[in-house]
Amino acid sequence: MLYLLDLAGVFVFALSGALMGVRKRLDVVGMGVLAGMTSLGGGLVRDLILNVRPAAFQSTGYVLVPLAATVIVFFFHPHVARVMPAILVLDAAGLGLFCAVGTQKAMEYGLSPLHAVLCGVLTAVGGGMIRDVLAGEIPTLLYDRQLYAVPALVGSALMAGLHLYGVTGWQATLAAALLAFGLRITAMRRKWRAPLARGLTE
């Protein structure tokens, strides 16, 4: 069940990567690379840090799903782009799921709660950062002042906290993912913004 949800998150992230490829007029190879890195990059970073064989290289689904997303965007990108608002909601769901799963895996492998939270955030936002760097842009995350990393941080922190109190498994994952998702959606609707350094004019 969690695996299927995870694949759904990979699919949504891969769509956003392939769409950036279209927007930047990359060819089909570039679309595939961005789809793959956006959807799998965060988990790759997490697994490199945990010093284990990356999950993306152990499961067939993690290869086929980004491939399928690339094919879909290749043929139907105007349609996919038109449902972008819906994709942003799904992306928020993926963000929530990835931060929860990442934190859990990190704690299972013996990281302290503090480091597990960091690892969870990296799982959630790492793929998008790699996508932006490969596309020749400063990672959106660093400047655009939307709350994106912060909801992941809060969700990861809840996950680590629940783990400390002995609550693990899908209940904890669900709670943490929902919290991050809800925060992300609220931040989008209310246009909450991350602050600039003190004294910088907007």
Next chain:
Amino acid sequence: MLYLLDLAGVFVFALSGALMGVRKRLDVVGMGVLAGMTSLGGGLVRDLILNVRPAAFQSTGYVLVPLAATVIVFFFHPHVARVMPAILVLDAAGLGLFCAVGTQKAMEYGLSPLHAVLCGVLTAVGGGMIRDVLAGEIPTLLYDRQLYAVPALVGSALMAGLHLYGVTGWQATLAAALLAFGLRITAMRRKWRAPLARGLTE
């Protein structure tokens, strides 16, 4: 024998990295970094994924060869740039060899054929992608529509297929490398191009 061929591939990739350093007017340090990352980056990525100590940090040749390439380009870059067409042929040979070797190593370390193919492609194209990112450019691979990753993909697939039928060792490596090399050369001559997403005008 295979080790010597591999060093030859490293040398060619290092030349291309150092030449990009000259073109971008980097200093000698920048030339060396680009030479090293272009030639060793793909293998580094492969070994990080396989979760083993990188080959580049176990063999003296892998350090000395990029160093030699940097020195040669430093003093003789106009001559080296003049033989660029020949270098493109050698680069295609390096591409073929790297995808074959990468796929084989991945299968030896227990990856499934599908993932081994992906790993082989990353071995072949990863260094060039890192080079372009460090040089402040979108990786050529993503947009320039030449077939570069595709020949590596086909060569890796042959390697994995042969492995499944029990054909390994230098014969398999040679066959896979030649196939990727031949495809790459043919693609260059015939100017085959990777497609843009459907509906994008050229």
Next chain:
Amino acid sequence: MLYLLDLAGVFVFALSGALMGVRKRLDVVGMGVLAGMTSLGGGLVRDLILNVRPAAFQSTGYVLVPLAATVIVFFFHPHVARVMPAILVLDAAGLGLFCAVGTQKAMEYGLSPLHAVLCGVLTAVGGGMIRDVLAGEIPTLLYDRQLYAVPALVGSALMAGLHLYGVTGWQATLAAALLAFGLRITAMRRKWRAPLARGLTE
């Protein structure tokens, strides 16, 4: 003692990362990411190469110190920027310490002296390179012709040499760090410059 010095190096590198975030008008998340990557990125690269769990994910200090640097720069960046000349001196000290510590750790984990030196240099300069790439710039190291990697290389080489002669521990670290620090400071004062490829006009 060495741990405290190391944390001091992390702090200085994190200040420089967060300041770049202010200069580029990133938000507080971007400042934190740059602070973290600048200060911990080099060690991360080293530990990925050595195939061990990264030090940054085992010690609380390595998370809290970049966080503190981000908070300080967030509130007091005009003051911090004003003492930039002092920071450059501290940065040189961090450079020296990081190359010495990196080389030592690499030799402890069984790398050859040649590879340990390479690893030491990467420890010292890797974080800054990642910072520049994330900030959308070509790594300063590659083009600006200041001697930055070279002092790290010389310090690492001394460290490896001392290790070969049985001199290890804090005496060796101190000697190597001081040599790299001294060279870096001298290079800054005398404006020593790394050469461009032969024949390129300045």
